[in-house]
Amino acid sequence: MKYWKKLSHTEQDARITAALKQNVDYRNNVSLGIPASVLDSTVFYEQAPFLKDAPLLRAYIQNPNHIGCHTLGESETFFKGTQDIEREVIELLSTDVLHAPAGSCDGYIAAGGTEANIQAAWIYRNYFIRDHGARPEEVALLGSADTHYSIAKSGNLLSLDMYLTPVDEHTRQILPEALDNILAEAKSAGVKYMIVISNMGTTMFGSIDQPGLYVQYLQAHGLEFRLHIDGAFGGFIYPISNPQSGIDFSNEHVSSVTLDAHKMLQAPYGTGIFLVRKGLMEYVYTKEAKYVNGMDITLSGSRSGTNAIAVWMILVTYGPFGWLEKINKLLYRTDWCCRQLDSLGVTYYRHPKMNIITIKAAHMPQAIAHKYGLVPDSHHAPQWYKIVVMDHVELDYLEAFIKDLTAGSGKNG
Structure with a gap:
């Protein structure tokens, strides 16, 4: 990896703080021409003590405008x-x-x-x-x-x-x-x-x-x-x-x-x-x-x-290897769920390198789809329902779903 490195919270804070100092300082360097300012301090209290440990929230309060495309040359x-x-x-x-x-x-x-x-x-x-x-x-x-x-x-x-x-x-x-x-x-x-x-x-x-x-x-x-x-x-x-x-x-x-x-x-x-x-x-x-x-x-x-700072923070918090481990964890959960569906004879589509499982509506009772928040391809006449194995979709939740689906299909686990 040429650019993707893992950084500690202290390193991230220092980088963001330095970046914000390079931005316009509305308080100490008056700028008369910009139709913008920091977030309204009457509503967004900028002296809250927790902000010293929250560089992203400090950035929100300073409210930088990234109009334009900054990889091209001149920018504001x-x-x-x-x-x-x-x-x-x-x-x-x-x-x-x-x-x-x-x-x-x-x-x-x-x-x-x-x-x-x-x-x-x-x-x-x-x-x-x-x-x-x-x-x-x-x-x-x-x-x-x-x-x-x-x-x-x-x-x-x-x-x-x-x-x-x-x-x-x-x-x-x-x-x-x-x-x-x-x-x-x-x-x-x-x-x-x-x-x-x-x-x-x-x-x-x-x-x-x-x-x-x-x-x-x-x-x-x-x-x-x-x-x-x-x-x-x-x-x-x-x-x-x-x-x-x-x-x-x-x-x-x-x-x-x-x-x-x-x-x-x-x-x-x-x-x-x-x-x-x-x-x-x-x-x-x-x-x-x-x-x-x-x-x-x-x-x-x-x-x-x-928003750019938020993306940067996530990438450097994980680093390339931390992100690889997270993806492999999600794929493991997806693999596990697919094995259970196979044992039930449920028809579904899943790309082996992705974390989406899309189940034929004929195999998915609507009550179970509703209970677990599955998303249909059409809310009027669904043919498919999808599961997206995100970070919060733990194996315990998938196991509960499979148990309900087994009961609904009339098969014993």
């Missing part, structure tokens, strides 16, 4: 200290987790995976229009039937047609013949450029797309494309559980990746992450934002710098 100097921490996060994740060459990626902490996916589509639509002379109707989105609904949002917002390829009912893998037919259909409709969303851990199944399949068929059809990996769920587990997968920046066809720290990393909400190869973020420069140093280049605009 008022918050340069905490911007440096965000840069560290982007470099750590792109290089040590996703195998990019050092210094080869840009990125920022987004509101969530949805925003990061839309950011990718926005960039590539503009790229095809500006560099290839594409007409908007010649650019389309391509994904699988299990693709997250944020891609539908992208299509709606950017006026892009969306083509979704069917997947195998049992393996959740894209059907090659169906993909071939979909691309032929798109070409006949005048599409020449594809923005591909390849899944690294689908929301409902945790299934993993094979980006090479997209590449093979897109090249066979002579379609230009950009490939984005949606790792909003799988991005903090699959590169750890299967580090040689090639579904990362070691693959020359991968242009960008979405991660989502508020899922597996258990960061606060508002910690999506967008990572992209150098030279692409510039396609969404907002030139009208002239009063922003470096110009705004993100969908978010103003965003809390404290």
